[in-house]
Amino acid sequence: MDLHQLRCFLAVAEELHFGRAAQRLGMLPSALGRHIRLLEEDLGTRLMNRTTRSVALTDDGACLLEEARALLLQADRLAARFRSGARVQTSVLRVGAIDSAAAGLLPMLLQDFRARHPDVVVQLTEDKTIRLLPRLRSGRLDLAFVRPPEQPDRALDALFLFHETVVVALPADHPLTGRSSLRIEDIADQPVIVPERRSRPHSHDLTMKLFAEAGHQARVAQLAEEKQTIINLVGAGLGVAIVPRWTARMAPPSVRFIPLEGVGGAPVDRLPLAAAWMRGTRDPLRDRMLDTLRDQLARYADQA
Known part of the structure; x- marks a missing residue:
C-alpha cells in the first residue's frame, strides 16, 4: 500500500464513479482501476462493490475511507510544511491560474505584489481547475486561482474573489x-x-x-x-x-x-473565481500574496 493507491481509493470513494475520479486525478480509468485492485490485494479485502452502472463501498471500504482521508491530509501538510520552509529561503512562490485569471487578474496582482516584494520569484502555471487542484493538494503549487469546485475540498481553504463578467x-x-x-x-x-x-x-x-x-x-x-x-x-x-x-x-x-x-x-457575472491553498499550512510567501490580493480586491473586481 502506498499514498498514490490511497489517493486513487479516496477519489473513487468520494465520487463513487470511476470516470469522474479518473478525471479528477488526471489519469485513465483503466489505470485507476488497476491501482484499486492492487490496494485490495495488499490489504487482503474487497473495498468496493462495482458494476457497470454503480460503485458502492463495502464495510471495509467505508472504514478505510476516513482513515485514508486523515492520513493523506497529514502527509500533504507535512510535505507542504517542508516545501514551504525551503521556499522561504529561495523566495519562490508557485502560483496556478485558469486561463482567464492568468490573462486578467494575474497581471494586475503580480504588478502590485512585486512592488511590495521585489525579491520574490513567482512561478506561474496556467491550466484548468481540474488539473490545478491536484497540484495544490500534492504541494506542487502554493496558491491557485480556480473555479471553486461544486463539492468543497476538505484539504483546501478557499477565498471567494468575485464573479467574472x-x-x-x-x-x-x-x-x-x-x-x-x-x-x-x-x-x-x-x-x-x-x-x-x-x-x-x-x-x-x-x-x-x-x-x-x-x-x-x-x-x-x-x-x-x-x-x-x-x-x-x-x-x-x-x-x-x-x-x-x-x-x-x-x-x-x-x-x-x-x-x-x-x-x-444588467451584465451577466456568473463565473465564480476563487483563490485556493492547502488547509492547515503556514506559508509566509503565500500569505503575503493573499494580503496584496485582499487589499486590492475591490479594484480587481471592478475590471473583471
Whole structure:
C-alpha cells in the first residue's frame, strides 16, 4: 500500500464513479482501476462493490475511507510544511491560474505584489481547475486561482474573489458586432461553440443555462476544451461563444466581444473565481500574496 493507491481509493470513494475520479486525478480509468485492485490485494479485502452502472463501498471500504482521508491530509501538510520552509529561503512562490485569471487578474496582482516584494520569484502555471487542484493538494503549487469546485475540498481553504463578467465572442465580420450589447434572444439562432463539460463545467453549464433561462436551446456547433481554441473557432466563422470578458485579452483581430445583457439589462457575472491553498499550512510567501490580493480586491473586481 502506498499514498498514490490511497489517493486513487479516496477519489473513487468520494465520487463513487470511476470516470469522474479518473478525471479528477488526471489519469485513465483503466489505470485507476488497476491501482484499486492492487490496494485490495495488499490489504487482503474487497473495498468496493462495482458494476457497470454503480460503485458502492463495502464495510471495509467505508472504514478505510476516513482513515485514508486523515492520513493523506497529514502527509500533504507535512510535505507542504517542508516545501514551504525551503521556499522561504529561495523566495519562490508557485502560483496556478485558469486561463482567464492568468490573462486578467494575474497581471494586475503580480504588478502590485512585486512592488511590495521585489525579491520574490513567482512561478506561474496556467491550466484548468481540474488539473490545478491536484497540484495544490500534492504541494506542487502554493496558491491557485480556480473555479471553486461544486463539492468543497476538505484539504483546501478557499477565498471567494468575485464573479467574472461574461461577453459574447463573435467573428469580426458578424452583423451583430455593431451592437453595444446583446441578449440571448439575439444569438438564439446562431451556432454556438461550447466548452466541454468534462474540463470546464462552470463555463459549459453557464452557456446552456443562459439559453434555457431565456426559453431557447443552444445550437451547439462544436465542443472544444481550450479557451484559445474556442476563440480561434469563432474567428474562423464557425459560431459564437459565451466567454469571460478577460478572454478578450488573448483574442486575435478576427474576433469581437460584445457585452451580454442579463435580467433588467444588467451584465451577466456568473463565473465564480476563487483563490485556493492547502488547509492547515503556514506559508509566509503565500500569505503575503493573499494580503496584496485582499487589499486590492475591490479594484480587481471592478475590471473583471
